[in-house]
Amino acid sequence: MPKKNAFYAQSGGVTAVINASACGVIETARKHKDKIGKVYAGRNGIIGALTEDLIDTTKESAKAISSLRHTPSGAFGSCRYKLKSLDANKREYERLIEIFKAHNIGYFFYNGGGDSADTCYKISQLSEKMGYPVQAIHVPKTVDNDLPITDCCPGFGSVAKYVAVSTLEASFDVASMCKTSTKVFVLEVMGRHAGWIAAAGGLVEEQGIPVVILFPEIEFNQKKFLAKVKAMVKKHGYCSVVVSEGCHYPDGKFLAEQGTRDAFGHAQLGGAAPVVANMIKEAFGYKFHWAVADYLQRAARHIASKTDVDQAYALGKSAVELAIKGHNAVMPTIDRTSDKPFRWKVGVAPLSKVANVEKFMPRKFITADGFGITPKCRAYLSPLIKGEDSPPFKDGLPQYVTLKNVAVPKKLKNFKI
Amino acid sequence: MPKKNAFYAQSGGVTAVINASACGVIETARKHKDKIGKVYAGRNGIIGALTEDLIDTTKESAKAISSLRHTPSGAFGSCRYKLKSLDANKREYERLIEIFKAHNIGYFFYNGGGDSADTCYKISQLSEKMGYPVQAIHVPKTVDNDLPITDCCPGFGSVAKYVAVSTLEASFDVASMCKTSTKVFVLEVMGRHAGWIAAAGGLVEEQGIPVVILFPEIEFNQKKFLAKVKAMVKKHGYCSVVVSEGCHYPDGKFLAEQGTRDAFGHAQLGGAAPVVANMIKEAFGYKFHWAVADYLQRAARHIASKTDVDQAYALGKSAVELAIKGHNAVMPTIDRTSDKPFRWKVGVAPLSKVANVEKFMPRKFITADGFGITPKCRAYLSPLIKGEDSPPFKDGLPQYVTLKNVAVPKKLKNFKI
Numbered sequence: 001m002p003k004k005n006a007f008y009a010q011s012g013g014v015t016a017v018i019n020a021s022a023c024g025v026i027e028t029a030r031k032h033k034d035k036i037g038k039v040y041a042g043r044n045g046i047i048g049a050l051t052e053d054l055i056d057t058t059k060e061s062a063k064a065i066s067s068l069r070h071t072p073s074g075a076f077g078s079c080r081y082k083l084k085s086l087d088a089n090k091r092e093y094e095r096l097i098e099i100f101k102a103h104n105i106g107y108f109f110y111n112g113g114g115d116s117a118d119t120c121y122k123i124s125q126l127s128e129k130m131g132y133p134v135q136a137i138h139v140p141k142t143v144d145n146d147l148p149i150t151d152c153c154p155g156f157g158s159v160a161k162y163v164a165v166s167t168l169e170a171s172f173d174v175a176s177m178c179k180t181s182t183k184v185f186v187l188e189v190m191g192r193h194a195g196w197i198a199a200a201g202g203l204v205e206e207q208g209i210p211v212v213i214l215f216p217e218i219e220f221n222q223k224k225f226l227a228k229v230k231a232m233v234k235k236h237g238y239c240s241v242v243v244s245e246g247c248h249y250p251d252g253k254f255l256a257e258q259g260t261r262d263a264f265g266h267a268q269l270g271g272a273a274p275v276v277a278n279m280i281k282e283a284f285g286y287k288f289h290w291a292v293a294d295y296l297q298r299a300a301r302h303i304a305s306k307t308d309v310d311q312a313y314a315l316g317k318s319a320v321e322l323a324i325k326g327h328n329a330v331m332p333t334i335d336r337t338s339d340k341p342f343r344w345k346v347g348v349a350p351l352s353k354v355a356n357v358e359k360f361m362p363r364k365f366i367t368a369d370g371f372g373i374t375p376k377c378r379a380y381l382s383p384l385i386k387g388e389d390s391p392p393f394k395d396g397l398p399q400y401v402t403l404k405n406v407a408v409p410k411k412l413k414n415f416k417i
Numbered sequence: 418m419p420k421k422n423a424f425y426a427q428s429g430g431v432t433a434v435i436n437a438s439a440c441g442v443i444e445t446a447r448k449h450k451d452k453i454g455k456v457y458a459g460r461n462g463i464i465g466a467l468t469e470d471l472i473d474t475t476k477e478s479a480k481a482i483s484s485l486r487h488t489p490s491g492a493f494g495s496c497r498y499k500l501k502s503l504d505a506n507k508r509e510y511e512r513l514i515e516i517f518k519a520h521n522i523g524y525f526f527y528n529g530g531g532d533s534a535d536t537c538y539k540i541s542q543l544s545e546k547m548g549y550p551v552q553a554i555h556v557p558k559t560v561d562n563d564l565p566i567t568d569c570c571p572g573f574g575s576v577a578k579y580v581a582v583s584t585l586e587a588s589f590d591v592a593s594m595c596k597t598s599t600k601v602f603v604l605e606v607m608g609r610h611a612g613w614i615a616a617a618g619g620l621v622e623e624q625g626i627p628v629v630i631l632f633p634e635i636e637f638n639q640k641k642f643l644a645k646v647k648a649m650v651k652k653h654g655y656c657s658v659v660v661s662e663g664c665h666y667p668d669g670k671f672l673a674e675q676g677t678r679d680a681f682g683h684a685q686l687g688g689a690a691p692v693v694a695n696m697i698k699e700a701f702g703y704k705f706h707w708a709v710a711d712y713l714q715r716a717a718r719h720i721a722s723k724t725d726v727d728q729a730y731a732l733g734k735s736a737v738e739l740a741i742k743g744h745n746a747v748m749p750t751i752d753r754t755s756d757k758p759f760r761w762k763v764g765v766a767p768l769s770k771v772a773n774v775e776k777f778m779p780r781k782f783i784t785a786d787g788f789g790i791t792p793k794c795r796a797y798l799s800p801l802i803k804g805e806d807s808p809p810f811k812d813g814l815p816q817y818v819t820l821k822n823v824a825v826p827k828k829l830k831n832f833k834i
Contacts, residue, residue, distance in 0.1 A: 010593070013594070014590055014593045014594065016586075044596035044597065045597075047596065047597065071589070072586055072589055072590065073586075073589035073590045073592065073593040074593035074594075075593075077592075077593055077596055078593045078594055078596075079594075079596055079597040079598070080594075080597050080598045081597055161813055164813070164814060165719055165814060165815060166713050166717075168814060168815065168817070169433075169489055169490075169712075169713065169716035169717055169718060169719065169815075169817075170711075170712040170713055170716050172488070172489055172490035172716060172817060173431055173489065173490045173712045173715065173716040174712070175490065175494075176427070176431045176490040176491035176492075176494055176495045177430070177431065177491075177495055177496075177497075179461040179464065179494055179495075179496055180461065180462075180464065180496040180497050180498055181496070181497045182712075185711075185712055187713075203813075203814070204814070207814070207817075207819075208819070271691075273709075274688075289711050289712050290709070290711060291708075291709050291710060291711035291712060291713050292690075292707070292708050292709045293708060293713070294587075294602075294706050294707060294708035295586075295587040295590045295591070295599075295602055295706050295708060296583050296586065296587055296604075296708050296710070296713075298590065299586035299587050299589060299590040300583075300586055301586060302582055302586065302720055303719055303720065305813060382812060382813070385812075385813035385814070386812060386813040387813065388807070388810055388813075390805070390807070393805055395799060395802075395803060396578055396581070396620075396722060396799070396802035396803040396804065396805075397581060397582060397585060397620070397621070397624070397802070398582060398585065398586075400585070400586075400589060400624075402624075402625070
């Protein structure tokens, strides 16, 4: 029996380092040509598998693949598409098996977050349930840092670094202006359910900067929040607020959903940041500025954490090594063995324990008043933003790679998704 | 007669490199101790002069002053405060003379934008009009890049680099997601009157990225804009929009002023970005993301342009050299002598020709359709973002300096501003 090919796909929101994992997968597979044939990437994630839109990564030079390590975004395209259960949509699984057979695919590497881990887990059961032998390995990726078991998720460390650096820089700015102008700066960051990203803003407190954090894990209390801001401004002359997009009232209503309407009656357009900023202005008259980082935070490869890049690569590499060792239905993990000095190794977790489990900020990571991070949290976060890993620059801009993405000739009929 | 001391102050919105100019002023003054006594900095700009709140920069170590070169924000505090004319508020000018006399100040270095150039020009006339000998030199600074005569303004190159890098990175992100999710990314940038900052987004077009720019210089035409976005998305699958905060309708109404009201009837909270994004969504149903960079763009010293840092320092240095040569009422300028290779030298302009003049984007820098930049504009902008000048990092964060800012003992009575 000829050696099997591998399928690799990127799923969900992309990050600054998901391509570093792709780099780890492809470079490691290339080193084991005796065991693994070609690596086919799905164009736009699992959709590429379903529609037989496969990319032949062997057409890319070693240099191009190596450049993935410093290129943000998903080089093969990503998608938001969750496979239903085998019972609910058998047709899709049958199609995947058809594709795998047609292209001799025996390894399935899926690079994504919680939903993708679930998809990967379903694929891993194909051997048993539908008699097609495929080894499915999940490569963790999510800026939300909400996957269980692993110490952290590739993508998170770089967002955390972006948020910490941005909070630091904007705070220096506000401190300069606060005498006659801006007294409060509000930065809105990602994190619909978990406050890991917002927590990173707290890392600048060690530099004496007053920061108030609004976590999704803590129900928003306007009175307490305003009192906190007032105390900070009274003491320091200014303060910075880092608000998670998922911050909400006790009834579950997001801060961003203030019932704002435009002139045409359309629902509000803004985020949580302008709502929070305006609330402060109404209460105290402080001049404010606000920013919404949005995609900038997760795409900011120029200020990526070296720790994060190294871990992203290592997990891609490990996924291939696990496959070669015969594993199925697993995810390589980051196992932290020491905070100071920071040490970690790669472990492995069964996908059955990863799929559909969300990891929130533990309460002990949040200060008693709910507006800051504790030393425990700092000890956890600090190593994750350590180290810089600047991409190459030319003419003032980072040199990111765009692959050729040559299609594998189709062998099957069209499939409608 | 003993040698005179110098006064230095920072004014208006701070930048990633205004402290590099401060560094140039102070280091150069320290090298000419035979000519210039102490450098006193105004705490919070000109307010520090009026209230006799002076900072003794001689209390700072050479290392601390040298660290200003890589520290964003205004190390001595800035302010938004414009002196009225001599006729309208003679009291303030008399106070300044009192302060200058009390502290033996003969040199006035003012580091700011258009309004500050005006203030500096008024001070420069004190010798003639009020019989107190002081040499006033303006050190240009503004992210808006709208001062005349000088090729560019320190602070602008770094914002331009931030905007270009951010547009590049977010565009890579959207390109990955566009198949099933986000098709349009909107980034709002500064620039109330001039579109220089927004123009920088156009620098990424050379990498094949579809960008639509909305300038304040071009009246907003919704129909044309939507057609442009549609064509871009049709061709590329996605597009990025860079919108200047100053973008407005033919009647002068800003895009950001959409008459949006929150539940309490308060005026809208958002910026131009959500308005533009929603407009596209309404027209075509494209999923969108938007970001507002706000202070992050002007504080982002971590991704500063080396050209910008070098120029900021050079102009601070030159200001002192011009003072020593006996100049008054002038501003050192950047004179570009060649685009490729980029060459520049420091020139000098009379403040009478700088104060109250705004430099807008020339029409020939904007494409015929009004949504992009021309090769002429690219040739102008490209060199300004060139080179990286990373600050030192420790534990994952840039190491910015906070000065001791020791107060000079007061000699005069209080003064109410």
